[in-house]
Amino acid sequence: MAYLQNLEKSLYNLVTETSTNLPKDVRRAIKAAKEAENAGTRAAMSLDTITTNIVMAEDNVSPICQDTGLPTFKVYTPVGVNQIEIRKAIETAIAAATGDAKLRPNSVDSLTGKNSGTNIGAGLPVVKFEQWENDYITIKLILKGGGCENKNIQYSLPTELEGLGRAGRDLDGIRKCILHSVWQAQGQGCSAGFIGVGIGGDRSSGYDLAKEQLFRHVDDVNPIEDLAKLEQYIVEKSNTFGVGTMGFGGEATLLGCKIGVMDRLPASFFVSVAYNCWAYRRMAIDINPETGEIINWHYQEGEKITFRDEEKEEAGDNKVVELTAPISEEQIRSLKVGDVVKITGRMYTGRDAIHHHLIGEGVEAPVDLNGQIIYHCGPVMAKDENDNWVVKAAGPTTSIREEPYQGDIMKKFGIRAVMGKGGMGPKTLKALEEHGGVYLNAIGGAAQYYADCIKSVDGVDLMEFGIPEAMWHLSVEGFTAVVTMDSHGNSLHADVEKSSLDKLAQHAERVF
Ligand SMILES: O=C(O)C[C@H](O)C(=O)O
Numbered sequence: 001m002a003y004l005q006n007l008e009k010s011l012y013n014l015v016t017e018t019s020t021n022l023p024k025d026v027r028r029a030i031k032a033a034k035e036a037e038n039a040g041t042r043a044a045m046s047l048d049t050i051t052t053n054i055v056m057a058e059d060n061v062s063p064i065c066q067d068t069g070l071p072t073f074k075v076y077t078p079v080g081v082n083q084i085e086i087r088k089a090i091e092t093a094i095a096a097a098t099g100d101a102k103l104r105p106n107s108v109d110s111l112t113g114k115n116s117g118t119n120i121g122a123g124l125p126v127v128k129f130e131q132w133e134n135d136y137i138t139i140k141l142i143l144k145g146g147g148c149e150n151k152n153i154q155y156s157l158p159t160e161l162e163g164l165g166r167a168g169r170d171l172d173g174i175r176k177c178i179l180h181s182v183w184q185a186q187g188q189g190c191s192a193g194f195i196g197v198g199i200g201g202d203r204s205s206g207y208d209l210a211k212e213q214l215f216r217h218v219d220d221v222n223p224i225e226d227l228a229k230l231e232q233y234i235v236e237k238s239n240t241f242g243v244g245t246m247g248f249g250g251e252a253t254l255l256g257c258k259i260g261v262m263d264r265l266p267a268s269f270f271v272s273v274a275y276n277c278w279a280y281r282r283m284a285i286d287i288n289p290e291t292g293e294i295i296n297w298h299y300q301e302g303e304k305i306t307f308r309d310e311e312k313e314e315a316g317d318n319k320v321v322e323l324t325a326p327i328s329e330e331q332i333r334s335l336k337v338g339d340v341v342k343i344t345g346r347m348y349t350g351r352d353a354i355h356h357h358l359i360g361e362g363v364e365a366p367v368d369l370n371g372q373i374i375y376h377c378g379p380v381m382a383k384d385e386n387d388n389w390v391v392k393a394a395g396p397t398t399s400i401r402e403e404p405y406q407g408d409i410m411k412k413f414g415i416r417a418v419m420g421k422g423g424m425g426p427k428t429l430k431a432l433e434e435h436g437g438v439y440l441n442a443i444g445g446a447a448q449y450y451a452d453c454i455k456s457v458d459g460v461d462l463m464e465f466g467i468p469e470a471m472w473h474l475s476v477e478g479f480t481a482v483v484t485m486d487s488h489g490n491s492l493h494a495d496v497e498k499s500s501l502d503k504l505a506q507h508a509e510r511v512f
Protein backbone atom coordinates (compact mmCIF):
# COMPACT_ATOMS: atom_id res chain seq x y z
CA MET A 1 0.00 0.00 0.00
CA ALA A 2 1.20 3.48 -0.74
CA TYR A 3 2.66 5.69 1.98
CA LEU A 4 -0.34 8.06 2.03
CA GLN A 5 -2.95 5.33 2.37
CA ASN A 6 -0.99 3.72 5.21
CA LEU A 7 -0.59 7.06 6.90
CA GLU A 8 -4.34 7.73 6.76
CA LYS A 9 -5.02 4.28 8.19
CA SER A 10 -2.47 4.80 10.98
CA LEU A 11 -4.07 8.13 11.85
CA TYR A 12 -7.58 6.65 11.76
CA ASN A 13 -6.38 4.01 14.25
CA LEU A 14 -4.82 6.67 16.45
CA VAL A 15 -8.06 8.68 16.52
CA THR A 16 -10.21 5.61 17.25
CA GLU A 17 -7.92 4.31 19.96
CA THR A 18 -7.72 7.73 21.63
CA SER A 19 -11.49 8.19 21.66
CA THR A 20 -12.42 4.70 22.80
CA ASN A 21 -9.67 3.17 24.95
CA LEU A 22 -8.36 5.00 27.99
CA PRO A 23 -4.54 4.82 28.37
CA LYS A 24 -3.01 2.53 30.99
CA ASP A 25 -1.59 5.27 33.22
CA VAL A 26 -5.00 6.99 33.40
CA ARG A 27 -6.71 3.68 34.23
CA ARG A 28 -4.29 3.10 37.10
CA ALA A 29 -5.01 6.58 38.50
CA ILE A 30 -8.76 5.93 38.36
CA LYS A 31 -8.29 2.55 40.02
CA ALA A 32 -6.36 4.21 42.86
CA ALA A 33 -9.15 6.79 43.26
CA LYS A 34 -11.71 4.01 43.44
CA GLU A 35 -9.75 2.20 46.12
CA ALA A 36 -9.47 5.39 48.19
CA GLU A 37 -13.23 6.02 48.11
CA ASN A 38 -15.56 4.90 50.87
CA ALA A 39 -18.02 2.17 49.91
CA GLY A 40 -21.67 3.08 49.53
CA THR A 41 -21.08 6.79 48.92
CA ARG A 42 -22.31 8.71 45.87
CA ALA A 43 -18.66 9.17 44.85
CA ALA A 44 -18.06 5.41 44.98
CA MET A 45 -21.19 4.79 42.89
CA SER A 46 -20.03 7.36 40.35
CA LEU A 47 -16.58 5.82 40.07
CA ASP A 48 -18.27 2.49 39.55
CA THR A 49 -20.30 3.89 36.67
CA ILE A 50 -17.15 5.48 35.25
CA THR A 51 -15.20 2.23 35.26
CA THR A 52 -18.14 0.29 33.81
CA ASN A 53 -18.22 2.91 31.08
CA ILE A 54 -14.50 2.50 30.37
CA VAL A 55 -15.04 -1.23 29.80
CA MET A 56 -18.06 -0.62 27.55
CA ALA A 57 -16.23 1.94 25.41
CA GLU A 58 -13.36 -0.46 24.85
CA ASP A 59 -15.69 -3.38 24.00
CA ASN A 60 -17.98 -1.32 21.74
CA VAL A 61 -15.05 0.57 20.18
CA SER A 62 -17.21 3.63 20.80
CA PRO A 63 -16.44 7.01 22.37
CA ILE A 64 -15.69 6.95 26.12
CA CYS A 65 -17.45 10.32 26.33
CA GLN A 66 -19.85 11.80 23.77
CA ASP A 67 -17.80 14.98 23.75
CA THR A 68 -14.85 13.78 21.74
CA GLY A 69 -13.29 17.17 22.20
CA LEU A 70 -11.20 19.42 20.08
CA PRO A 71 -8.66 17.23 18.30
CA THR A 72 -5.17 18.65 18.84
CA PHE A 73 -2.28 16.94 17.08
CA LYS A 74 1.38 17.50 17.79
CA VAL A 75 3.56 16.13 14.99
CA TYR A 76 7.34 15.65 15.06
CA THR A 77 8.97 14.94 11.71
CA PRO A 78 12.48 14.22 10.45
CA VAL A 79 13.85 16.93 8.15
CA GLY A 80 12.53 16.43 4.61
CA VAL A 81 9.14 14.85 5.48
CA ASN A 82 6.22 16.54 3.71
CA GLN A 83 4.13 18.18 6.44
CA ILE A 84 1.39 19.32 4.04
CA GLU A 85 0.68 15.67 3.20
CA ILE A 86 0.48 14.80 6.89
CA ARG A 87 -2.02 17.61 7.51
CA LYS A 88 -4.21 16.33 4.64
CA ALA A 89 -4.00 12.75 5.94
CA ILE A 90 -5.06 13.96 9.40
CA GLU A 91 -8.11 15.67 7.90
CA THR A 92 -9.06 12.58 5.91
CA ALA A 93 -8.72 10.37 8.98
CA ILE A 94 -10.69 12.77 11.19
CA ALA A 95 -13.55 12.99 8.68
CA ALA A 96 -13.64 9.18 8.30
CA ALA A 97 -13.62 8.62 12.08
CA THR A 98 -16.46 11.14 12.43
CA GLY A 99 -18.43 9.32 9.72
CA ASP A 100 -17.97 6.09 11.68
CA ALA A 101 -19.21 7.73 14.95
CA LYS A 102 -15.81 7.42 16.64
CA LEU A 103 -15.92 11.20 16.99
CA ARG A 104 -18.89 13.52 17.46
CA PRO A 105 -19.16 16.31 14.87
CA ASN A 106 -17.73 19.08 17.04
CA SER A 107 -16.67 21.81 14.63
CA VAL A 108 -19.13 24.70 14.88
CA ASP A 109 -18.89 27.93 12.87
CA SER A 110 -18.46 30.58 15.58
CA LEU A 111 -20.49 33.19 13.67
CA THR A 112 -23.32 31.19 12.08
CA GLY A 113 -23.50 28.31 14.59
CA LYS A 114 -23.45 25.80 11.73
CA ASN A 115 -21.84 22.45 12.49
CA SER A 116 -19.61 21.28 9.61
CA GLY A 117 -20.54 17.67 10.40
CA THR A 118 -16.99 16.46 9.77
CA ASN A 119 -14.86 17.94 12.54
CA ILE A 120 -13.11 19.97 9.87
CA GLY A 121 -13.58 23.72 9.91
CA ALA A 122 -11.76 27.02 10.15
CA GLY A 123 -8.63 26.28 12.21
CA LEU A 124 -9.77 22.75 13.14
CA PRO A 125 -8.41 20.23 13.75
CA VAL A 126 -5.46 21.90 15.46
CA VAL A 127 -2.18 20.51 14.08
CA LYS A 128 1.22 21.70 15.30
CA PHE A 129 4.44 20.64 13.61
CA GLU A 130 7.99 20.47 14.84
CA GLN A 131 11.08 19.09 13.15
CA TRP A 132 13.54 16.84 14.91
CA GLU A 133 16.63 14.77 14.26
CA ASN A 134 15.09 11.35 14.90
CA ASP A 135 14.50 9.18 11.82
CA TYR A 136 10.80 8.48 12.54
CA ILE A 137 7.60 10.53 12.82
CA THR A 138 5.80 10.87 16.16
CA ILE A 139 2.18 11.99 16.23
CA LYS A 140 0.52 12.83 19.53
CA LEU A 141 -3.21 13.42 19.84
CA ILE A 142 -5.30 14.82 22.69
CA LEU A 143 -9.11 14.89 22.61
CA LYS A 144 -10.03 17.39 25.30
CA GLY A 145 -13.72 18.06 25.85
CA GLY A 146 -15.45 21.41 26.11
CA GLY A 147 -16.66 21.09 29.69
CA CYS A 148 -13.20 20.69 31.16
CA GLU A 149 -11.78 23.22 28.70
CA ASN A 150 -14.21 25.77 30.17
CA LYS A 151 -12.60 25.20 33.57
CA ASN A 152 -9.13 26.20 32.35
CA ILE A 153 -7.94 29.32 34.11
CA GLN A 154 -5.10 31.78 33.78
CA TYR A 155 -3.73 33.90 36.63
CA SER A 156 -1.69 37.08 36.25
CA LEU A 157 0.53 37.53 39.32
CA PRO A 158 0.33 39.26 41.70
CA THR A 159 -3.34 38.63 42.35
CA GLU A 160 -5.88 38.21 45.15
CA LEU A 161 -7.47 34.77 45.43
CA GLU A 162 -10.67 33.78 47.15
CA GLY A 163 -9.81 31.80 50.28
CA LEU A 164 -6.04 32.23 49.91
CA GLY A 165 -5.39 35.96 49.82
CA ARG A 166 -2.47 37.46 47.94
CA ALA A 167 -0.50 35.36 45.49
CA GLY A 168 2.84 37.02 44.77
CA ARG A 169 5.44 36.53 42.05
CA ASP A 170 7.20 33.53 43.54
CA LEU A 171 6.86 29.78 43.96
CA ASP A 172 4.41 30.20 46.82
CA GLY A 173 2.21 32.49 44.70
CA ILE A 174 2.26 29.82 42.00
CA ARG A 175 1.28 27.21 44.60
CA LYS A 176 -1.74 29.27 45.61
CA CYS A 177 -2.91 29.78 42.02
CA ILE A 178 -2.76 26.06 41.27
CA LEU A 179 -4.65 25.12 44.43
CA HIS A 180 -7.26 27.75 43.58
CA SER A 181 -7.60 26.42 40.03
CA VAL A 182 -8.58 22.99 41.34
CA TRP A 183 -11.09 24.48 43.76
CA GLN A 184 -12.77 26.73 41.19
CA ALA A 185 -13.28 23.79 38.83
CA GLN A 186 -15.42 22.00 41.46
CA GLY A 187 -17.02 18.96 39.79
CA GLN A 188 -17.91 20.79 36.61
CA GLY A 189 -15.01 19.54 34.50
CA CYS A 190 -15.97 15.95 35.41
CA SER A 191 -13.72 15.45 38.40
CA ALA A 192 -11.67 13.65 39.50
CA GLY A 193 -9.45 15.40 36.96
CA PHE A 194 -5.88 16.01 35.88
CA ILE A 195 -4.20 19.38 35.45
CA GLY A 196 -1.41 20.64 33.24
CA VAL A 197 0.17 23.88 34.40
CA GLY A 198 2.32 26.35 32.48
CA ILE A 199 4.38 28.86 34.44
CA GLY A 200 5.56 31.90 32.46
CA GLY A 201 5.28 32.74 28.78
CA ASP A 202 2.64 35.12 27.48
CA ARG A 203 -1.08 34.38 27.59
CA SER A 204 -1.10 32.07 24.55
CA SER A 205 2.25 30.29 25.03
CA GLY A 206 1.43 29.82 28.73
CA TYR A 207 -1.75 27.94 27.88
CA ASP A 208 0.09 25.94 25.20
CA LEU A 209 2.69 24.93 27.76
CA ALA A 210 -0.06 23.92 30.20
CA LYS A 211 -1.78 21.73 27.60
CA GLU A 212 1.57 20.24 26.56
CA GLN A 213 2.00 18.96 30.15
CA LEU A 214 -1.08 16.79 29.64
CA PHE A 215 1.02 14.61 27.31
CA ARG A 216 3.26 13.64 30.23
CA HIS A 217 2.77 10.28 31.93
CA VAL A 218 0.61 10.39 35.05
CA ASP A 219 3.31 8.62 37.06
CA ASP A 220 6.43 10.45 35.81
CA VAL A 221 8.50 12.67 38.12
CA ASN A 222 9.32 16.27 37.21
CA PRO A 223 13.09 16.64 36.66
CA ILE A 224 13.00 20.07 38.35
CA GLU A 225 13.06 19.31 42.07
CA ASP A 226 10.95 22.29 43.18
CA LEU A 227 8.28 21.42 40.65
CA ALA A 228 8.34 17.72 41.55
CA LYS A 229 7.59 18.73 45.15
CA LEU A 230 4.90 21.15 44.07
CA GLU A 231 3.19 18.57 41.85
CA GLN A 232 3.01 16.13 44.72
CA TYR A 233 1.84 18.77 47.16
CA ILE A 234 -0.97 19.94 44.84
CA VAL A 235 -2.40 16.43 44.37
CA GLU A 236 -2.21 15.68 48.08
CA LYS A 237 -3.82 18.92 49.24
CA SER A 238 -6.46 19.01 46.50
CA ASN A 239 -7.67 15.64 47.68
CA THR A 240 -8.50 17.13 51.07
CA PHE A 241 -10.98 19.61 49.52
CA GLY A 242 -13.84 17.11 49.53
CA VAL A 243 -15.04 18.08 46.05
CA GLY A 244 -14.84 14.46 44.96
CA THR A 245 -15.99 12.65 41.85
CA MET A 246 -18.55 14.77 39.95
CA GLY A 247 -18.48 17.26 42.84
CA PHE A 248 -20.49 14.80 44.95
CA GLY A 249 -18.01 15.07 47.83
CA GLY A 250 -15.42 12.38 48.52
CA GLU A 251 -11.75 11.57 48.62
CA ALA A 252 -10.68 11.90 44.97
CA THR A 253 -10.66 15.40 43.50
CA LEU A 254 -7.40 15.51 41.55
CA LEU A 255 -5.61 12.53 40.01
CA GLY A 256 -2.56 14.22 38.55
CA CYS A 257 -0.70 17.54 38.34
CA LYS A 258 2.05 18.24 35.81
CA ILE A 259 3.86 21.55 35.80
CA GLY A 260 6.06 23.05 33.09
CA VAL A 261 8.03 26.29 33.16
CA MET A 262 9.28 28.76 30.58
CA ASP A 263 10.73 32.25 30.74
CA ARG A 264 8.47 35.28 30.94
CA LEU A 265 8.55 38.99 30.21
CA PRO A 266 9.70 41.28 33.02
CA ALA A 267 6.20 42.77 33.22
CA SER A 268 4.16 39.54 32.96
CA PHE A 269 3.85 36.57 35.27
CA PHE A 270 1.21 34.09 34.14
CA VAL A 271 0.21 30.79 35.66
CA SER A 272 -1.98 28.93 33.17
CA VAL A 273 -3.92 25.82 34.08
CA ALA A 274 -5.43 23.30 31.65
CA TYR A 275 -8.01 21.15 33.43
CA ASN A 276 -8.72 17.71 32.00
CA CYS A 277 -11.64 15.51 33.04
CA TRP A 278 -11.21 11.90 34.16
CA ALA A 279 -11.88 10.98 30.50
CA TYR A 280 -8.27 11.89 29.82
CA ARG A 281 -7.91 10.88 26.22
CA ARG A 282 -4.47 11.24 24.75
CA MET A 283 -2.34 8.82 22.83
CA ALA A 284 0.70 8.91 20.55
CA ILE A 285 2.26 6.79 17.82
CA ASP A 286 5.59 6.53 16.03
CA ILE A 287 5.37 6.19 12.27
CA ASN A 288 7.83 4.87 9.70
CA PRO A 289 8.37 7.83 7.28
CA GLU A 290 8.98 5.44 4.36
CA THR A 291 5.86 3.28 4.72
CA GLY A 292 3.43 5.39 6.81
CA GLU A 293 2.88 2.41 9.14
CA ILE A 294 2.73 2.52 12.93
CA ILE A 295 5.95 1.21 14.49
CA ASN A 296 5.18 1.98 18.13
CA TRP A 297 2.31 3.00 20.44
CA HIS A 298 3.11 5.24 23.43
CA TYR A 299 1.75 4.96 26.99
CA GLN A 300 2.09 1.17 26.98
CA GLU A 301 4.20 0.86 30.14
CA GLY A 302 2.94 -0.89 33.26
CA GLU A 303 -0.15 -2.84 34.14
CA LYS A 304 -3.41 -2.46 32.24
CA ILE A 305 -6.36 -2.32 34.61
CA THR A 306 -9.31 -3.80 32.74
CA PHE A 307 -11.99 -3.01 35.36
CA ARG A 308 -13.70 -6.23 34.28
CA ASP A 309 -13.98 -8.11 37.55
CA GLU A 310 -14.91 -5.29 39.86
CA GLU A 311 -17.55 -5.66 42.51
CA LYS A 312 -20.60 -3.49 41.86
CA GLU A 313 -21.24 -0.61 44.22
CA GLU A 314 -24.66 -0.50 45.77
CA ALA A 315 -26.66 2.65 46.37
CA GLY A 316 -25.68 2.51 50.07
CA ASP A 317 -28.04 4.45 52.31
CA ASN A 318 -29.40 6.52 49.44
CA LYS A 319 -33.10 6.21 48.70
CA VAL A 320 -33.83 4.88 45.22
CA VAL A 321 -36.90 6.32 43.45
CA GLU A 322 -38.38 5.18 40.13
CA LEU A 323 -39.49 8.07 37.90
CA THR A 324 -41.56 8.11 34.74
CA ALA A 325 -42.62 11.25 32.88
CA PRO A 326 -45.03 13.00 32.94
CA ILE A 327 -44.16 13.70 36.57
CA SER A 328 -46.56 15.47 38.93
CA GLU A 329 -45.60 18.42 41.10
CA GLU A 330 -46.35 16.36 44.21
CA GLN A 331 -43.99 13.61 43.12
CA ILE A 332 -41.23 16.11 42.45
CA ARG A 333 -41.67 17.81 45.79
CA SER A 334 -41.21 14.48 47.56
CA LEU A 335 -37.67 14.18 46.18
CA LYS A 336 -34.74 15.29 48.33
CA VAL A 337 -31.07 15.96 47.70
CA GLY A 338 -29.21 12.65 47.85
CA ASP A 339 -32.04 10.51 46.45
CA VAL A 340 -31.04 8.27 43.57
CA VAL A 341 -33.57 8.24 40.72
CA LYS A 342 -34.02 5.58 38.07
CA ILE A 343 -35.86 6.96 35.07
CA THR A 344 -37.88 4.86 32.69
CA GLY A 345 -39.84 6.17 29.70
CA ARG A 346 -39.55 9.47 27.86
CA MET A 347 -36.91 12.17 28.07
CA TYR A 348 -35.96 14.97 25.68
CA THR A 349 -32.48 16.32 25.07
CA GLY A 350 -31.96 20.06 25.09
CA ARG A 351 -28.76 22.02 25.51
CA ASP A 352 -27.33 25.42 24.55
CA ALA A 353 -29.09 26.06 21.23
CA ILE A 354 -32.46 24.69 22.43
CA HIS A 355 -32.47 26.83 25.59
CA HIS A 356 -31.48 29.91 23.62
CA HIS A 357 -34.26 29.11 21.13
CA LEU A 358 -37.02 28.27 23.62
CA ILE A 359 -36.55 31.46 25.63
CA GLY A 360 -37.47 33.50 22.53
CA GLU A 361 -40.70 35.46 22.81
CA GLY A 362 -43.73 33.60 21.52
CA VAL A 363 -41.65 30.50 20.71
CA GLU A 364 -43.54 27.23 21.18
CA ALA A 365 -41.82 23.98 22.13
CA PRO A 366 -41.92 21.39 19.33
CA VAL A 367 -43.51 18.90 21.80
CA ASP A 368 -45.62 19.18 24.95
CA LEU A 369 -43.04 19.50 27.75
CA ASN A 370 -45.50 19.56 30.62
CA GLY A 371 -44.25 17.25 33.39
CA GLN A 372 -41.31 16.17 31.26
CA ILE A 373 -37.58 15.66 31.81
CA ILE A 374 -35.03 17.68 29.86
CA TYR A 375 -31.63 16.07 29.50
CA HIS A 376 -28.66 18.38 28.91
CA CYS A 377 -26.91 16.15 26.42
CA GLY A 378 -25.33 16.35 22.99
CA PRO A 379 -25.17 12.73 21.84
CA VAL A 380 -23.15 10.95 19.18
CA MET A 381 -25.73 9.55 16.74
CA ALA A 382 -25.55 7.22 13.73
CA LYS A 383 -28.05 5.71 11.29
CA ASP A 384 -28.56 1.93 11.21
CA GLU A 385 -29.14 -0.17 8.08
CA ASN A 386 -32.87 0.72 8.14
CA ASP A 387 -32.09 4.45 8.25
CA ASN A 388 -33.14 4.73 11.91
CA TRP A 389 -31.18 6.83 14.38
CA VAL A 390 -29.20 4.98 17.03
CA VAL A 391 -27.41 6.50 19.99
CA LYS A 392 -23.68 5.83 20.05
CA ALA A 393 -22.73 7.89 23.12
CA ALA A 394 -24.89 10.05 25.37
CA GLY A 395 -23.53 11.38 28.67
CA PRO A 396 -24.60 14.68 30.24
CA THR A 397 -23.17 18.10 29.45
CA THR A 398 -22.31 20.91 31.91
CA SER A 399 -25.61 22.44 33.01
CA ILE A 400 -24.40 25.77 34.37
CA ARG A 401 -24.33 27.20 30.84
CA GLU A 402 -28.15 27.12 30.87
CA GLU A 403 -28.35 29.04 34.16
CA PRO A 404 -29.62 32.27 32.53
CA TYR A 405 -32.53 30.40 30.89
CA GLN A 406 -33.34 27.28 32.90
CA GLY A 407 -35.74 28.54 35.56
CA ASP A 408 -37.81 30.57 33.10
CA ILE A 409 -37.98 27.70 30.63
CA MET A 410 -39.11 25.23 33.28
CA LYS A 411 -41.92 27.57 34.29
CA LYS A 412 -42.88 28.51 30.73
CA PHE A 413 -43.28 24.88 29.58
CA GLY A 414 -44.07 23.06 32.84
CA ILE A 415 -40.85 20.98 32.85
CA ARG A 416 -40.42 19.11 36.14
CA ALA A 417 -36.86 17.81 36.00
CA VAL A 418 -33.66 18.87 34.31
CA MET A 419 -30.72 16.55 34.18
CA GLY A 420 -27.11 17.27 33.37
CA LYS A 421 -23.92 17.50 35.36
CA GLY A 422 -22.03 19.94 37.54
CA GLY A 423 -25.14 21.53 39.04
CA MET A 424 -26.79 24.90 38.54
CA GLY A 425 -26.85 28.22 40.35
CA PRO A 426 -29.11 30.27 42.63
CA LYS A 427 -31.50 31.40 39.87
CA THR A 428 -32.40 27.82 38.98
CA LEU A 429 -32.54 26.77 42.64
CA LYS A 430 -35.09 29.50 43.30
CA ALA A 431 -37.16 28.44 40.29
CA LEU A 432 -37.11 24.79 41.43
CA GLU A 433 -38.60 25.90 44.72
CA GLU A 434 -41.24 28.19 43.21
CA HIS A 435 -42.32 25.92 40.39
CA GLY A 436 -41.71 22.49 41.88
CA GLY A 437 -38.73 21.04 40.06
CA VAL A 438 -35.52 19.09 40.60
CA TYR A 439 -32.05 19.04 39.19
CA LEU A 440 -30.65 15.59 38.52
CA ASN A 441 -26.93 15.00 38.25
CA ALA A 442 -25.90 12.23 35.88
CA ILE A 443 -22.33 10.94 35.75
CA GLY A 444 -20.32 13.09 33.35
CA GLY A 445 -18.44 11.21 30.68
CA ALA A 446 -20.37 7.95 31.19
CA ALA A 447 -21.53 8.08 27.60
CA GLN A 448 -21.57 4.35 26.85
CA TYR A 449 -23.28 3.50 30.11
CA TYR A 450 -26.10 5.97 29.39
CA ALA A 451 -26.33 5.11 25.69
CA ASP A 452 -27.10 1.58 26.83
CA CYS A 453 -30.03 2.87 28.95
CA ILE A 454 -31.53 4.51 25.86
CA LYS A 455 -33.75 1.89 24.30
CA SER A 456 -34.99 3.85 21.28
CA VAL A 457 -34.87 7.19 19.51
CA ASP A 458 -38.47 8.07 18.79
CA GLY A 459 -38.04 11.37 17.02
CA VAL A 460 -35.99 14.50 16.64
CA ASP A 461 -36.80 18.20 16.37
CA LEU A 462 -34.74 21.26 15.56
CA MET A 463 -32.16 19.30 13.58
CA GLU A 464 -31.09 22.60 12.04
CA PHE A 465 -29.00 23.11 15.20
CA GLY A 466 -26.86 20.07 14.33
CA ILE A 467 -26.65 16.60 15.91
CA PRO A 468 -25.33 17.57 19.36
CA GLU A 469 -27.79 20.46 19.74
CA ALA A 470 -31.02 19.00 18.31
CA MET A 471 -33.96 17.91 20.51
CA TRP A 472 -33.89 14.11 20.54
CA HIS A 473 -36.91 12.17 21.81
CA LEU A 474 -35.51 9.28 23.80
CA SER A 475 -37.07 6.26 25.42
CA VAL A 476 -34.99 5.08 28.39
CA GLU A 477 -34.87 2.30 30.95
CA GLY A 478 -33.20 2.41 34.37
CA PHE A 479 -31.44 5.69 33.61
CA THR A 480 -29.74 6.53 36.93
CA ALA A 481 -28.92 9.96 38.34
CA VAL A 482 -28.71 11.69 41.72
CA VAL A 483 -30.95 14.52 42.98
CA THR A 484 -28.45 17.28 43.76
CA MET A 485 -30.88 20.25 43.87
CA ASP A 486 -34.41 19.89 45.16
CA SER A 487 -37.58 21.96 45.46
CA HIS A 488 -36.86 22.76 49.13
CA GLY A 489 -33.95 25.13 48.53
CA ASN A 490 -31.21 22.51 48.97
CA SER A 491 -28.22 22.29 46.65
CA LEU A 492 -25.43 19.79 47.14
CA HIS A 493 -23.32 21.93 44.78
CA ALA A 494 -23.65 25.05 46.90
CA ASP A 495 -22.83 23.01 50.04
CA VAL A 496 -19.74 21.39 48.52
CA GLU A 497 -18.52 24.70 47.11
CA LYS A 498 -18.77 26.29 50.54
CA SER A 499 -17.18 23.45 52.53
CA SER A 500 -14.36 23.10 49.99
CA LEU A 501 -13.66 26.83 50.21
CA ASP A 502 -13.11 26.38 53.95
CA LYS A 503 -10.66 23.58 53.18
CA LEU A 504 -8.87 25.70 50.57
CA ALA A 505 -8.52 28.57 53.04
CA GLN A 506 -6.49 26.32 55.34
CA HIS A 507 -3.61 26.66 52.88
CA ALA A 508 -3.22 30.42 52.98
CA GLU A 509 0.05 30.24 54.96
CA ARG A 510 3.38 30.24 53.08
CA VAL A 511 4.66 26.75 52.26
CA PHE A 512 7.45 27.26 49.70
O1 LIG B 1 -20.38 18.85 24.95
C1 LIG B 1 -20.57 17.91 25.73
O2 LIG B 1 -21.22 16.91 25.40
C2 LIG B 1 -20.12 17.89 27.15
C3 LIG B 1 -19.02 18.81 27.54
O3 LIG B 1 -17.78 18.24 27.38
C4 LIG B 1 -19.17 19.16 28.97
O4 LIG B 1 -18.38 18.68 29.80
O5 LIG B 1 -20.05 19.94 29.28
Ligand code: SF4
Binds near residue numbers: 066067145148398444
Ligand atom coordinates in the same frame (compact mmCIF):
# COMPACT_ATOMS: atom_id res chain seq x y z
S1 SF4 C 1 -18.63 15.56 29.57
FE1 SF4 C 1 -17.08 15.41 31.16
S2 SF4 C 1 -15.89 13.63 30.57
FE2 SF4 C 1 -16.93 14.37 28.75
S3 SF4 C 1 -15.55 15.80 27.76
FE3 SF4 C 1 -16.97 16.98 29.06
S4 SF4 C 1 -15.75 17.23 30.89
FE4 SF4 C 1 -14.86 15.49 29.81
